[in-house]
Amino acid sequence: EAGVAQSPRYKIIEKRQSVAFWCNPISGHATLYWYQQILGQGPKLLIQFQNNGVVDDSQLPKDRFSAERLKGVDSTLKIQPAKLEDSAVYLCASSLEVHTDTQYFGPGTRLTVL
Amino acid sequence: SQQGEEDPQALSIQEGENATMNCSYKTSINNLQWYRQNSGRGLVHLILIRSNEREKHSGRLRVTLDTSKKSSSLLITASRAADTASYFCERTSYDKVIFGPGTSLSVIP
Numbered sequence: 001e002a003g004v005a006q007s008p009r010y011k012i013i014e015k016r017q018s019v020a021f022w023c024n025p026i027s028g029h030a031t032l033y034w035y036q037q038i039l040g041q042g043p044k045l046l047i048q049f050q051n052n053g054v055v056d057d058s059q060l061p062k063d064r065f066s067a068e069r070l071k072g073v074d075s076t077l078k079i080q081p082a083k084l085e086d087s088a089v090y091l092c093a094s095s096l097e098v099h100t101d102t103q104y105f106g107p108g109t110r111l112t113v114l
Numbered sequence: 115s116q117q118g119e120e121d122p123q124a125l126s127i128q129e130g131e132n133a134t135m136n137c138s139y140k141t142s143i144n145n146l147q148w149y150r151q152n153s154g155r156g157l158v159h160l161i162l163i164r165s166n167e168r169e170k171h172s173g174r175l176r177v178t179l180d181t182s183k184k185s186s187s188l189l190i191t192a193s194r195a196a197d198t199a200s201y202f203c204e205r206t207s208y209d210k211v212i213f214g215p216g217t218s219l220s221v222i223p
Binding site: 004033035041042043044045048055056091093102103104105106107108 | 149156162216
């Protein structure tokens, strides 16, 4: 079974630029999560989708971050414009169902904002 | 903090020793899961314990849950150098998914 795929693995941009991350979850997984993990901290949930609907986006900085999950499969997370404090690893995870199921994580995208 | 706490923040032990990590939380939970993260990698699921369970085992791992104290512990027995990683507990509470700050475990050969 293929795992969660993410791209790119690394990205370096300057502040005020835009960046987008892509995630392809495990086939058949209805729930998809985006996390931000700052060095030395635990993952912080940014947004959670159930199929293509949003379950929780309470911690997503909506003035600069956006995410979509078209057709309930792949997802993209965008930052526009980026700030220095956005430097982090962005993790995508998927699970069969919401709330009670094991999450399977992708390798993450390491973003550096200069 | 909504995250609760994990302790210790860092733990260093000799190979063969047992390692215990604790996780406390603030609100009622549906279930609690433990994940491992090797440096520079994504998280890997270790074990899930539901709110009506008190203890679960998986190989060298033992997880306990005390809902009255709002705490959980992860015990790794007979540790190996390959167990060196960060360990996180994740709580699912109503619609919220919350990860703790993690415990960094170093197992010295």
